[in-house]
Amino acid sequence: MDAITTPPRPSNEPVHTYAPGTPERTRITDELRRQSSAGPMELPHVIGGYELHGSGQRIDVVQPHAHREVLGTICNATHDDAEAAVTAARTAAPAWAATSFDDRAAVLLRAADLLSGPWRERIAAATMLGQSKSVQQAEIDAPCELIDFWRFNVTFAREILAEQPVSSPGVWNRLDHRPLDGFVYAITPFNFTAIAGNLPTAPMLMGDTVVWKPSPTQAYAAHLTMQLLRDAGLPDGVINLVHGDGAALSEVVLADEHLAGIHFTGSTKTFQHLWREVGTNIDRYRNYPRIVGETGGKDFIVAHASADPDVTRTALIRGAFEYQGQKCSAASRVYIARSVWARMGDDFLAEADQLTYGDVRDLGNFGGALIDRRAYDKNVAAIDRAKTVPHMTVAVGGECDDSEGYFVRPTVLLSDDPYDEAFSTEYFGPVLSVHVYEDDDFEHTLGLVDSTARYALTGSVIATDLGAVATASDLLRQAAGNFYVNDKPTGAVVGQQPFGGARASGTNDKAGSKANLMRWTSTRTIKETFVPPTASGYPHMA
Numbered sequence: 001m002d003a004i005t006t007p008p009r010p011s012n013e014p015v016h017t018y019a020p021g022t023p024e025r026t027r028i029t030d031e032l033r034r035q036s037s038a039g040p041m042e043l044p045h046v047i048g049g050y051e052l053h054g055s056g057q058r059i060d061v062v063q064p065h066a067h068r069e070v071l072g073t074i075c076n077a078t079h080d081d082a083e084a085a086v087t088a089a090r091t092a093a094p095a096w097a098a099t100s101f102d103d104r105a106a107v108l109l110r111a112a113d114l115l116s117g118p119w120r121e122r123i124a125a126a127t128m129l130g131q132s133k134s135v136q137q138a139e140i141d142a143p144c145e146l147i148d149f150w151r152f153n154v155t156f157a158r159e160i161l162a163e164q165p166v167s168s169p170g171v172w173n174r175l176d177h178r179p180l181d182g183f184v185y186a187i188t189p190f191n192f193t194a195i196a197g198n199l200p201t202a203p204m205l206m207g208d209t210v211v212w213k214p215s216p217t218q219a220y221a222a223h224l225t226m227q228l229l230r231d232a233g234l235p236d237g238v239i240n241l242v243h244g245d246g247a248a249l250s251e252v253v254l255a256d257e258h259l260a261g262i263h264f265t266g267s268t269k270t271f272q273h274l275w276r277e278v279g280t281n282i283d284r285y286r287n288y289p290r291i292v293g294e295t296g297g298k299d300f301i302v303a304h305a306s307a308d309p310d311v312t313r314t315a316l317i318r319g320a321f322e323y324q325g326q327k328c329s330a331a332s333r334v335y336i337a338r339s340v341w342a343r344m345g346d347d348f349l350a351e352a353d354q355l356t357y358g359d360v361r362d363l364g365n366f367g368g369a370l371i372d373r374r375a376y377d378k379n380v381a382a383i384d385r386a387k388t389v390p391h392m393t394v395a396v397g398g399e400c401d402d403s404e405g406y407f408v409r410p411t412v413l414l415s416d417d418p419y420d421e422a423f424s425t426e427y428f429g430p431v432l433s434v435h436v437y438e439d440d441d442f443e444h445t446l447g448l449v450d451s452t453a454r455y456a457l458t459g460s461v462i463a464t465d466l467g468a469v470a471t472a473s474d475l476l477r478q479a480a481g482n483f484y485v486n487d488k489p490t491g492a493v494v495g496q497q498p499f500g501g502a503r504a505s506g507t508n509d510k511a512g513s514k515a516n517l518m519r520w521t522s523t524r525t526i527k528e529t530f531v532p533p534t535a536s537g538y539p540h541m542a
């Protein structure tokens with residue numbers, strides 16, 4: 001069809017409550033039961049449209065809150081798998097680049113409607129079981145955030161295509177938003193099904209073909225996401241799903257001359273490794289690969305002396321302990337004015353102590369388990385260290401139990417020393433470091449917040465004094481890519497709070513925004529002169 005079309009206007013997917021008696025609660029409970037009793041599934045690579053089981057090491061994907069229950073098995077990708085995926089991506093590229101924007105967009109719009117409809121509980125339950133999310137946390141991830149990524153990105157991409165230069169009389173200037181000249185490598189984290197679904201599909205929407213490697217611990221929901229995209233009409237080879245730890249895969253992919261971009265979300269350490277490898281291979285590439293990475297955080301809450309105690313307590317509980325502190329945006333260091341702490345500290349500690357982490361199939365639980373043994377050991381070590389530090393008190397929690405699942409209790413560390421490593425190291429678990437400062441030390445404390453950790457992802461200021469809000473916003477301008485006033489620092493919504501941070505937290509290309517989509521297109525400028533000159537002289541030469 002030859003027309004300039006307007007995609008359906010996106011609005012954020014409504015978040016279901018799952019309150020007792022609601023139909024969605026019945027549906028999710030049935031689906032959790034069905035998936036839990038289905039027995040382990042093979043979770044194949046999907047390369048060029050073929051489901052391949054691979055010859056690499058087999059890795060079980062388990063329920064983190066019940067680690068004896070196996071959901072499925074993946075095979076770690078080998079060099080052969082990697083080469084097959086790169087070949088499939090390159091083979092599919094010409095036809096995909098020639099596919100109209102509307103036809104590419106329609107795949108995502110169909111996928112969004114499938115996820116909002118018949119796939120909703122399937123993906124939500126898979127996210128709960130595989131990533132140990134409470135029903136509320138799964139709901140805001142996938143379905144809702146993933147649907148939003150898909151619908152909003154279509155509108156953002158359409159706006160990019162519509163942005164065209166001016167043309168002088170006699171000339172027509174145009175921008176051709178080409179796909180990148182090569183394939184994109186999308187590497188995704190365990191903690192959000194939505195991020196895993198967005199990172200390969202954002203470049204795909206812009207006409208690129210993709211090798212997608214999800215986290216082994218998110219492989220179960222990733223497998224279903226790939227099935228959903230294929231149901232929505234994704235052609236073979238456009239996205240190639242390859243499972244495993246990524247080591248052998250990266251040895252092939254990062255050395256390939258056609259690597260055109262990396263779309264990464266995960267830890268700072270992994271991102272820096274990938275960037276270094278790109279540097280090492282720089283002479284091999286036909287183009288400079290676009291490198292987009294959203295990484296770690298040590299996200300803060302600063303409560304001014306004017307802060308409302310209930311707002312502060314709620315922001316701390318939700319910001320630090322939802323999804324067991326495993327959001328890159330989770331509050332993990334808090335600075336509270338002494339007078340505020342005096343009014344809400346005991347209530348906060350009591351509420352934290354009463355939070356229930358358990359099997360997420362029991363909808364009464366606030367949260368689940370840590371994702372795996374590695375995350376569990378890291379948090380146990382952090383808590384054990386804290387117990388030995390003289391200026392630090394484990395005020396709540398500190399108990400850990402891995403007999404059934406990787407459970408770490410919500411833990412609050414109170415410290416007189418704001419330079420302790422607990423205020424600068426990302427533990428990625430339910431461990432919150434709290435420093436109580438003197439009320440008149442607000443500006444000095446903001447300096448501490450800005451300089452203590454190397455990250456700059458999210459942060460909140462809580463204050464009713466608007467002057468204090470303005471001071472914090474000013475002095476912390478570079479300390480967070482997402483800055484919240486009188487709220488928790490988590491829960492960004494696509495289209496409302498574009499998400500991402502700078503410093504060690506990433507390239508700040510804002511997932512689910514035009515800025516991100518621009519990284520996946522290589523613009524060609526076309527100038528056409530209608531009646532070209534036929535003589536080379538200029539009037540001043542007469």
Ligand SMILES: NC(=O)c1ccc[n+]([C@@H]2O[C@H](COP(=O)([O-])OP(=O)(O)OC[C@H]3O[C@@H](n4cnc5c(N)ncnc54)[C@H](O)[C@@H]3O)[C@@H](O)[C@H]2O)c1
Nearest residue numbers: 188189190214215245246250266267270294295296297328
């Ligand atoms: N800023 C953000 O938007 C954001 C969002 C989610 C998570 N995160 C961060 O992600 C981290 C937690 O996620 P994680 O534990 O999955 O991170 P991770 O770095 O351990 O893993 C991320 C992905 O990289 C893969 N990987 C590791 N080594 C690789 C290699 N050599 N080649 C290819 N792939 C490789 C992993 O298998 C996984 O798929 C935290 O640091 C968190 O802050 C950031």
Ligand SMILES: N[C@@H](CCC=O)C(=O)O
Nearest residue numbers: 327328329490491492499
């Ligand atoms: N966008 C999510 C965090 C993603 C990282 O884990 C939030 O805003 O809470």
